[in-house]
Amino acid sequence: MTVLILTCEEDVTADMVVVHLNASGVPVVRLDPADLTGSVALSGEFVHGSFRGHLSSGGRLVSIGGLRSVWVRRPGTPAARAAAPSAWLTEESTQALYGMLRDCGARWMNHPDAARRARHKPWQLRLAQRCGLPVPATLITTFPRAAREFAERYPDLVVKPVSGTHPQDPPRAVPTSRVPPEADFSAVTLGPTLLQRRVAKRADVRLTVVGDRLLAARRATGAGPDTDEVDVRFDPSDEPWRPAEVPPRVAEAVRAYVREAELAYGAFDFAEDGDGTWWFLECNQSGQFGFVEVDTGQPIARAIAEWLARPGNEDPAPADDARSTAR
């Protein structure tokens, strides 16, 4: 049984996982859907009530029925590097590849449907609320009056994108920013705007979930709690990430979240306030983990490799792995 990794060629994070898979002797096929109709080929036959499908990459052939797991890491756009690329060829290749892989019986990290759903920020906020995670008061609106009323109730606000990364070329992260007092909200009519009560944080927390394993890292906030720099990605502090313990209630809520979201992998971002409360900010179903592993020594790549390598289709809950330590 083979592990299939869908990712682009230059993905050192995937390399980290492949090292562990190779070390344990698990067969791996790695391919980039962008190479379809070039070095990647596919075939599937639906005859007499049965289906037999194959993928080949760089001359290696793998049976779709023989996949134990599929890791959707950073796949390129199907057929993007074909000899004569086109929107039509991409559409045909997308439908053929993902259409065959769907319901192939393998375990997914993460299944495309779950991944797609999990990207919706409003959906994340509601699910986090339902699972019992504290969520800072949030408004998404195109109504200036709603924004003004919200700012009266919560005078210390940040503004951030609803969707994440700006799709310019190359893509650009849009920083979360503080909203100045007396802000003019008339421009929210121009596009949905996400306003959120600012958490006066003393640390950022990144909680990486791999199957049932929770690996948390914490990074003390460099500046004071009243800094204008609220986005950890742009924080100039050189504080390292350090392993952290997950409070049992958070562990329970996070497990409920990934269970309901049907995610095998998720990178949760929390802001830790002065009372030690972890406020849910977001869960990125394809969040990077390399920087955390480098700083903390936490075995995230190995955990992913172990999850991908497991033979069965079952997800047995390990006895107790809520506590994350650098092993």
Next chain:
Amino acid sequence: MTVLILTCEEDVTADMVVVHLNASGVPVVRLDPADLTGSVALSGEFVHGSFRGHLSSGGRLVSIGGLRSVWVRRPGTPAARAAAPSAWLTEESTQALYGMLRDCGARWMNHPDAARRARHKPWQLRLAQRCGLPVPATLITTFPRAAREFAERYPDLVVKPVSGTHPQDPPRAVPTSRVPPEADFSAVTLGPTLLQRRVAKRADVRLTVVGDRLLAARRATGAGPDTDEVDVRFDPSDEPWRPAEVPPRVAEAVRAYVREAELAYGAFDFAEDGDGTWWFLECNQSGQFGFVEVDTGQPIARAIAEWLARPGNEDPAPADDARSTAR
């Protein structure tokens, strides 16, 4: 409780359904996501563990919690008609709108996740097989050798797109075509190719599923069974569609299909062979139905309106509606 219809402005098929909803006094809000940040506005607040969301269209305000159903008919690209459209604004608006509507408690025809999954032809073929529908032998491949071997086993083949409609502007339907004997298959390396055993058909069947109701229509094939014109959409025959009875085994299999696919609406296309067997060709989760209703008098629009108007979130199975007749 309101019915929300997401569709473009000029959609006479939606008009047919709205007429029935209006006649029964059910509140309807119809909006096109393309009008977001113009005549369509949205707002959602996540405070103290609860969510309150609103949409407004043309000045009418509707609570997201007060939606009984959502009909995703032919929605435009979010914010496509905004004053300053951009890929970023579309992404933000898509996430905001569909993110809030997800899990709103309303019944969906069809839920975006189910709709997206259901478009994959390879997935359709496997599901149809599993549900017991006869599927003509099919190959999707980029391997010329696989295509040649398939053509040896099934000499009478058609070729059709894997994905459906060509995304040119305006979009173009790509006809299903017969494959000539001794065809050269070397070009399948250039793009995934769907080959299917041709069914020597005496009729085309369109089976429209609305919740638990099955409404079938049949259209005798104009030319003989050996015609080169195999695509009903391009058939010059002026035979009308006529109501047809659904064989009990087909009804059972189709119900299993839509149940597993989580579809509230589906338009199944079958080819009826000389023995009367209905061969599954595809299930279009957003297939048109106006032409069938016009020819047959079958109350499809009314069935959709009734489904959308139902108050509860339950889907009680009607006693017996497998037999479709023009009422």
